[in-house]
Amino acid sequence: MANTLLRTFGLVGAVAIIPAVGTAFAAVDVETYKQLDEFMSVFERVRSEYVEKVDDKTLMRGAIDGMLASLDPHSSYLDERGFRNLMTTTDGNYGGLGLTVTLEDGAVKVIAATEDTPAAKAGIKAGDYLTHLDGKLIYGGTLDEAVEQMRGKPGTPVKVTVVRPGRDKPFDVTMNRAIIELPAVKWEVKQNVGVINVNSFNKTTTDHVKAAMIGIDKANGGKPLGYILDMRSNPGGLLDQAVSLSDLFLERGEIVSQRGRGKGDIERYYAQPGDAANGLPVIVLVDSGSASAAEIVAGALQDHRRGLVMGERTFGKGSVQTLLPLGNETALRLTTARYYTPSGKSVQEGGITPDLEIPQLSDPDYKARPRFREADLRRHLINEIKVEDDVIQDDGKPDPRFAATAEELKKKGVEDFQLKYALDTIARLGSRQAAVAVNVPKPAGAAPSGTR
Incomplete structure (x- = not known):
């Protein structure tokens, strides 16, 4: 993606791409014609009497953007540049800093910094506001304008001014622009556990997870104790x-x-027989940056009790955007449906609540840093069922499992407390599963172990 920021894809989450087809227009009543006449009157007045000459294309683009912006935060018009950017992102590589952002009251706000990108390495965090680029104010402009200013030759530096809640003064961070070839999936073996880091949902994600599981078996010399599916700060992708x-x-x-809109407009997706993990324990790691497509996976495994969800409550984006091509190089990205987990729960606004909430204690300012979610976006879709946080009885005593400080953990060599907790949990679950397998009674007449 040629953009530094992901305006058109960062919060997409679940995208359905369909081919261009003939469009059936809804009937237009008399009142609508009156409104269209009024629109044309405004259009003519602006183009003829505005203080500066404005070309018709600019006015029409502004009208389209305004119409879609009045709907929800995820519907938008993609011009030639935006359309190419979206296609490039789903292919799994883009150029820039590695930020997922949105625009809030004229300010560019960070949703997440993708792992192993210039932004993440520079310490940019969720909830940060970006106000200046190379000393030039970007507050009050559009996100596209900010993107244009962040573009540049790979390797060239850009100075970003950051306002972080909890800090008294803004501070500057200098990063080098880069062509980011972001792998959708990375994997490693830790403590006899397969850790699969899913960064995004592009068209190769599932194939790469399959390959990761094969690689884990080879590297481990056999099946691991279990798998950790790490989808923290995963903004989503293809449905x-x-x-x-x-x-x-x-x-x-x-x-x-x-x-969708109509009562009968329901599409369901079902699993096919076959568990690639062969029943081994699975833990799904999520946080406030895990959105839509990541929430679909977490919700499915949680509802079927196939995976234990750990971490923080997710972003809460429960809508599907359909890409409707308008020509060869432009498209309409329109919110056309809400999605629901197998139990019938919509994650819109509320997100996925982990089975076990694990704070990221290795982050020294995790308590002070605000979490930014779908419910914070203006004009977000409202969940039909009111979202209320569960009332949990609190005895006021600190949880001894989560009493360590970031400094104490660092001395012990723990750089990622959530991952460490998940690894220890898998070790317990895997050992218990192995013990049960050893103690299963053999059928009558079975040969003793080791007999050939």
């Missing part, structure tokens, strides 16, 4: 990849359903 990834770990049942 079909969320479905196929969930299917890897499920034998049967519904994965997700999407429901």
Whole structure:
């Protein structure tokens, strides 16, 4: 993606791409014609009487952008540049700093900094506001304008001024622009556990997870104790990849359903027989930056009790955007449905609540840093069922499991407390599963162990 910021894709989460087809227009009543006449009157007045001459294309683009912006934060018009950017992102590589952002009251606000990108290495965090680029104010402009200013030759530096809640003064961070070839999936073996880091849902994600599981078996010299599916700060991506990834770990049942405007406008996606993990324990790691497609996977595995979800409550984006081509190089990205987990729960606004909430204690300012979610976006879709946080009885005593400070953990060599906790949990679950397998009674007449 040629952009430094991901305006058109950062919060997409679940995208359905369909071919261009003939469009059926809804009937237009008399009142609508009156409104169209009024629009044309405004259009003519502006183009003839505005203090400066404005070309018709600019006015029409502004009208389209304004119409879609009045709907929800995820519907938008993609011009030639935006359309190419989206296609490039789903292919798995883009140029820039590695930020997922949105625009809030004229300010560029960070949703997440993708792992191993210039932004993440420079310490940019969720909730940060970007106010200046190379000393030039970007507050009050559009996100596209900020993107244009961040573009540049790979390797060249850009100075970003950051306002971070909890700090008294803004501070500057200098990063080098880069062509980011972001792998959708990375993997490693830790403590006999397969750790699969899913960064995004592009068209190769599921295939790469399959390859990762094979690689883990080879590197481990056999099956691991279990798998950790790390989807923290994963902004989402393609809907079909969320479905196929969930299917890897499920034998049967519904994965997700999407429901449109009409009562009968429901599409359901089901798992096919076959669990690629062979029943081994699975932990899904999520945080406030895990959105939409990541939430589909977490919700499916949680509802089917196939995976234990750990970390923080997710972003809460429960809508599907359909890409409707308007020509060869432009498209309309329109919110056309809400999606629901197998239990019938919409994650819109509320997100996925972990089975076990684990604070990121290795982050020294995790308590002070604000979490930014779908419910904070203006004009976000409202969940039909009121979202209320569960009331949990609190005795006021600190949880001894989460009493360590970042400094204490660092001395012990723990750089990622959430991952460490998940690894220890898998070790307990895997050992227990292995013990049960050893103690299973053999059928009558079975040969003793080791007999050939």
